[in-house]
Amino acid sequence: MIYPSSSSFFVAVESFLAVTRPRLIFHRISLFAMEQRKRTLLPILTASLFILTVGYLVLPEWSDAHFLQDGPLSSHSASASQFQAPTPNIWADLNASEAKDVYDFLVREWADLDLTTSPKTGTDNYIVTIEALQPNKSQAVPYLFEQESRPARWAKVVLSHNTHDGPLLTYYAVGPLPVSAETKVELLTYPFNSGRSSVPNFRADFLSSALFALNLAENVSDITTELLGAHVNNKDPFDPDALQAFPQFTRIDAGLTLAWIQFFRSGMGSAGRTLLPQGLYAKINASDEVSQWTVGQWWYNGQLFDDVNHLRRAMNDPDSGFLRTEPNTDGSWTDTEDFDALPDGRELPPPVSIQPLGPRYKLDKAERFVSWFGFEFYFTSTQATGVSLYDIRFKGQRVMYELSLQEAMAHYAGDDPMAGGQEFLDTFFGMGTNAFELVPGYDCPAYADFLDSELHRVGKTEKLPNNICIFEFSSDALLSRHTAQYSVTVSRNTFLTLRFVSTVGNYDYTIDYTFYLDGAIEVKVRASGYIYGAFYATNPFKNEDEYGHRVHNALSSSLHDHVINFKADLDIAGTANDMVRMAVEPTVISYPWDQPYIKERHTMHLQEYPVTRETGFDWPWNGGEFYLVYSSDQKNAWGERRGYRIVSGTGMGNTPHLTVQNSTSLGDSARWAEKDIWVVRQKDEEPRGADPLNYLDTHHPLVDFTKVANAESLIHGAEDDDKNVHKNSKDEDDYNGDLVVYFNVGSHHVPHSGDIPNTLMHTSASSVMFVPHNFADRDPSRESVQGVRLQLKGDKSGGFAGFPSPDDDSNTHEPSKSWPAAGLEQDLRSRERRQQQAGESEKVKRGSYQRHEGANYFGTPYKKGVQVPLEALEPDLESRFVTSEVRVSDLGLNGSAAGVWLP
Ligand SMILES: *[C@@H]1O[C@H](CO)[C@@H](O)[C@H](O)[C@H]1NC(C)=O
Ligand SMILES: *[C@@H]1O[C@H](CO)[C@@H](O)[C@H](O)[C@H]1NC(C)=O
Ligand SMILES: *[C@@H]1O[C@H](CO)[C@@H](O)[C@H](O)[C@H]1NC(C)=O
Ligand SMILES: *[C@@H]1O[C@H](CO)[C@@H](O)[C@H](O)[C@H]1NC(C)=O
Ligand SMILES: *[C@@H]1O[C@H](CO)[C@@H](O)[C@H](O)[C@H]1NC(C)=O
Ligand SMILES: *[C@@H]1O[C@H](CO)[C@@H](O)[C@H](O)[C@H]1NC(C)=O
Ligand SMILES: [Cu+2]
Numbered sequence: 001m002i003y004p005s006s007s008s009f010f011v012a013v014e015s016f017l018a019v020t021r022p023r024l025i026f027h028r029i030s031l032f033a034m035e036q037r038k039r040t041l042l043p044i045l046t047a048s049l050f051i052l053t054v055g056y057l058v059l060p061e062w063s064d065a066h067f068l069q070d071g072p073l074s075s076h077s078a079s080a081s082q083f084q085a086p087t088p089n090i091w092a093d094l095n096a097s098e099a100k101d102v103y104d105f106l107v108r109e110w111a112d113l114d115l116t117t118s119p120k121t122g123t124d125n126y127i128v129t130i131e132a133l134q135p136n137k138s139q140a141v142p143y144l145f146e147q148e149s150r151p152a153r154w155a156k157v158v159l160s161h162n163t164h165d166g167p168l169l170t171y172y173a174v175g176p177l178p179v180s181a182e183t184k185v186e187l188l189t190y191p192f193n194s195g196r197s198s199v200p201n202f203r204a205d206f207l208s209s210a211l212f213a214l215n216l217a218e219n220v221s222d223i224t225t226e227l228l229g230a231h232v233n234n235k236d237p238f239d240p241d242a243l244q245a246f247p248q249f250t251r252i253d254a255g256l257t258l259a260w261i262q263f264f265r266s267g268m269g270s271a272g273r274t275l276l277p278q279g280l281y282a283k284i285n286a287s288d289e290v291s292q293w294t295v296g297q298w299w300y301n302g303q304l305f306d307d308v309n310h311l312r313r314a315m316n317d318p319d320s321g322f323l324r325t326e327p328n329t330d331g332s333w334t335d336t337e338d339f340d341a342l343p344d345g346r347e348l349p350p351p352v353s354i355q356p357l358g359p360r361y362k363l364d365k366a367e368r369f370v371s372w373f374g375f376e377f378y379f380t381s382t383q384a385t386g387v388s389l390y391d392i393r394f395k396g397q398r399v400m401y402e403l404s405l406q407e408a409m410a411h412y413a414g415d416d417p418m419a420g421g422q423e424f425l426d427t428f429f430g431m432g433t434n435a436f437e438l439v440p441g442y443d444c445p446a447y448a449d450f451l452d453s454e455l456h457r458v459g460k461t462e463k464l465p466n467n468i469c470i471f472e473f474s475s476d477a478l479l480s481r482h483t484a485q486y487s488v489t490v491s492r493n494t495f496l497t498l499r500f501v502s503t504v505g506n507y508d509y510t511i512d513y514t515f516y517l518d519g520a521i522e523v524k525v526r527a528s529g530y531i532y533g534a535f536y537a538t539n540p541f542k543n544e545d546e547y548g549h550r551v552h553n554a555l556s557s558s559l560h561d562h563v564i565n566f567k568a569d570l571d572i573a574g575t576a577n578d579m580v581r582m583a584v585e586p587t588v589i590s591y592p593w594d595q596p597y598i599k600e601r602h603t604m605h606l607q608e609y610p611v612t613r614e615t616g617f618d619w620p621w622n623g624g625e626f627y628l629v630y631s632s633d634q635k636n637a638w639g640e641r642r643g644y645r646i647v648s649g650t651g652m653g654n655t656p657h658l659t660v661q662n663s664t665s666l667g668d669s670a671r672w673a674e675k676d677i678w679v680v681r682q683k684d685e686e687p688r689g690a691d692p693l694n695y696l697d698t699h700h701p702l703v704d705f706t707k708v709a710n711a712e713s714l715i716h717g718a719e720d721d722d723k724n725v726h727k728n729s730k731d732e733d734d735y736n737g738d739l740v741v742y743f744n745v746g747s748h749h750v751p752h753s754g755d756i757p758n759t760l761m762h763t764s765a766s767s768v769m770f771v772p773h774n775f776a777d778r779d780p781s782r783e784s785v786q787g788v789r790l791q792l793k794g795d796k797s798g799g800f801a802g803f804p805s806p807d808d809d810s811n812t813h814e815p816s817k818s819w820p821a822a823g824l825e826q827d828l829r830s831r832e833r834r835q836q837q838a839g840e841s842e843k844v845k846r847g848s849y850q851r852h853e854g855a856n857y858f859g860t861p862y863k864k865g866v867q868v869p870l871e872a873l874e875p876d877l878e879s880r881f882v883t884s885e886v887r888v889s890d891l892g893l894n895g896s897a898a899g900v901w902l903p
Contacts, residue, residue, distance in 0.1 A: 057259070154176060192814055242266055248260055261284060359449065385432060397781060413558075423663065425670060427690065434502045440466075524649065562747050565689060661674070676744055681738065682740045
């Protein structure tokens with residue numbers, strides 16, 4: 001029971017060994033299980049109580065420790081819970097009462113529109129969404145850094161408006177808020193480079209179109225029964241044996257919209273409907289309102305029929321040469337779990353991570369502000385894009401103004417009418433709208449902090465509970481280590497992650513923003529869930545494996561690209577930045593010191609290429625270039641420009657762009673997908689590289705990325721006469737050097753048998769990292785990292801210059817030279833506050849550390865054993881998971897940007 005004071009191990013380790021250990025240990029650990037789960041196994045409880053009492057006696061400091069208290073494990077210490085953001089979160093979404101005020105205001109303003117809160121047809125007028133309209137950077141930056149007044153709060157509203165041209169979705173801005181006599185509503189125009197604020201909502205009547213598909217399917221029940229062994233059931237939408245039918249649209253131009261309706265088995269058991277395409281397709285002329293739709297050709301097993309009668313005739317004519325193929329039926333193969341298998345070891349739970357002493361970050365839950373070892377940032381979330389980060393600083397220095405998801409595309413290919421034209425732009429379905437409750441202990445560690453989001457739609461507010469988590473995590477691998485003759489030193493790699501998961505129909509995207517102690521920032525996306533498979537046809541016209549692999553009797557995987565776009569508004573030590581490509585190049589050089597024996601040396605060197613125009617580029621071959629964003633005016637102590645490197649990060653190392661060139665179905669709606677990374681000017685009128693409504697009118701998108709990245713000059717200020725760059729008159733403007741980078745993560749997904757039943761996140765992952773490059777004078781993680789230096793003996797090789805020698809009687813060591821350089825103090829909001837909070841006592845403690853032989857800890861190690869409640873190992877999900885029904889989008893359009901019909 002008595003742990004050596006230098007020990008840093010926990011009983012967590014024991015817990016998964018418990019089954020094989022003596023009963024006593026098991027009881028001690030499971031006491032909390034008894035309490036938490038209110039079980040009444042009295043004899044065990046009695047034994048446990050005895051042990052616990054002993055535990056209290058032996059470990060007195062722990063009796064009031066965090067872990068032994070009631071309440072959420074992640075609760076902060078008293079001082080941390082009073083932690084306050086330095087300023088209000090100016091990017092925060094509207095709260096329910098603000099949204100209600102905006103709604104009531106609009107109902108008055110738009111009295112003539114007869115707005116309804118329960119739309120039931122595509123022709124009803126209603127307010128689809130109300131959210132915060134993010135302030136312009138040109139107003140936010142003076143507020144944050146120059147004590148200017150707070151930017152006015154505005155709302156962004158989408159109105160579903162039935163006009164004489166049919167239903168439109170239109171953006172409006174409402175402000176300033178709170179609603180007052182000055183508040184006005186105006187068309188929101190500036191973010192859209194199309195010159196429009198609205199798109200025709202040709203999918204407004206989604207219930208009618210779903211009914212049309214069902215009706216069509218019912219009309220061919222004879223065909224589906226014969227070919228597929230099933231038919232639709234109009235009476236019972238939950239009939240597990242029935243077929244379902246969904247349309248997929250291609251808008252050719254304003255006058256022509258085509259759809260293919262495909263049949264699916266319901267996948268009622270597993271929800272794996274996208275593994276159950278049925279290979280029967282009908283073409284619809286969906287140009288007009290649903291009542292005018294007409295059915296055209298049919299496609300089955302590589303055979304095209306002019307209409308349903310031709311199909312029927314061919315099926316019934318033994319001489320027609322009609323080719324049948326095996327149907328794709330559901331079964332246990334679509335189940336995601338095997339509850340019965342018990343290979344050796346499965347009877348034990350795996351190791352888990354615990355955080356017995358509470359978090360080391362500070363979180364202002366109300367303002368959504370986080371501070372962690374010098375990193376500080378605000379976050380917010382939107383219905384389209386989920387969580388975004390703002391005003392990211394590291395040790396008081398500005399790094400990014402904004403880091404945010406822009407769009408998540410999946411673009412398919414295939415030789416059937418569904419896979420052949422299929423693409424999804426998932427902000428249309430809502431990466432935030434579909435960010436559902438996370439599973440504590442699984443999606444995020446049990447000790448994570450969980451935050452909620454709210455959706456304001458159709459005059460109501462809906463809560464998405466616990467759908468954002470934040471936590472620290474220690475990697476299995478160190479941040480640094482070194483073994484010397486007389487010392488071994490190891491530093492833990494502990495990082496901070498902000499995570500959410502969007503489940504958009506069949507796929508689940510886990511999206512992480514991760515911060516490292518050295519100042520690195522990572523954006524990582526992992527995908528799981530069900531692939532959108534293609535029907536496996538067997539006919540002589542088929543090209544085997546051209547678009548994927550056979551993964552079940554009648555299922556083919558379907559080749560697709562995931563391209564997920566983020567915006568990083570970098571402000572490296574301020575807004576004036578320059579981007580360069582620093583190439584590592586082979587070269588042949590003659591050195592005087594080589595002469596006369598080696599005339600020329602074959603070697604390599606660095607060559608810098610300034611990026612002087614807005615452009616897109618791909619990750620370099622062989623990783624042979626460093627993409628660097630430098631401060632235009634700030635240098636570190638060594639005279640080097642302070643910078644960050646943008647690099648394809650961890651995961652599969654596969655940060656793709658779209659393979660398809662000039663995609664037929666995408667039109668101009670997602671040109672950002674065509675290169676790995678883009679650099680453009682920051683502009684208030686270009687807040688986003690995409691818009692969720694782009695999906696409705698892909699050939700005439702509201703935001704066309706080619707107009708964002710349109711080769712404008714990036715030359716500014718002092719750089720004008722530098723580097724042989726010639727200015728032309730077009731460039732002679734007042735551009736201040738503020739850069740925005742757009743970058744993509746994702747994968748070229750060629751699903752194989754291992755994607756059945758679900759795609760696996762350990763490999764279906766990619767990331768982009770922003771890594772300090774001469775940003776500081778040396779590695780900043782040294783002052784925050786936790787680890788140990790084992791001083792073996794002596795102070796010769798492996799001695800330590802950072803400590804005074806043992807005979808130095810001053811007994812304090814020089815505090816490390818303060819960084820960043822003097823003169824930037826006004827920017828040091830974190831450091832100032834940290835010093836205030838640390839107070840004098842900590843300074844004294846820190847300064848008086850004496851080197852000794854043996855284990856010298858830096859940062860605080862664990863000093864006592866801990867009692868681990870079961871809640872820390874296996875959260876009681878039956879009480880903690882609060883959602884009772886998840887509103888998954890399930891391939892339908894209700895709840896997407898096309899509209900939501902509330903009862
Ligand atoms: C909502 O926001 C307004 C404006 O910031 C504030 O006055 C109000 O107290 C907030 N309401 C709640 C319930 O937080
Ligand atoms: C289904 O059949 C009915 C009756 O023949 C017809 O009126 C209707 O238009 C058909 N619907 C579709 C979608 O084919
Ligand atoms: C599609 O239907 C519309 C009427 O809804 C019609 O005007 C148009 O000609 C049709 N187009 C085709 C290609 O069938
Ligand atoms: C795509 O469009 C661009 C611009 O119109 C053109 O230069 C390029 O050749 C096109 N690529 C293909 C494969 O059509
Ligand atoms: C934000 O910037 C845009 C583009 O310059 C401008 O049209 C708009 O009025 C600004 N918004 C506010 C609230 O000032
Ligand atoms: C649309 O979805 C909402 C939940 O978001 C649900 O309450 C409503 O009943 C659905 N409407 C239809 C017509 O299915
Ligand atoms: Cu995929």
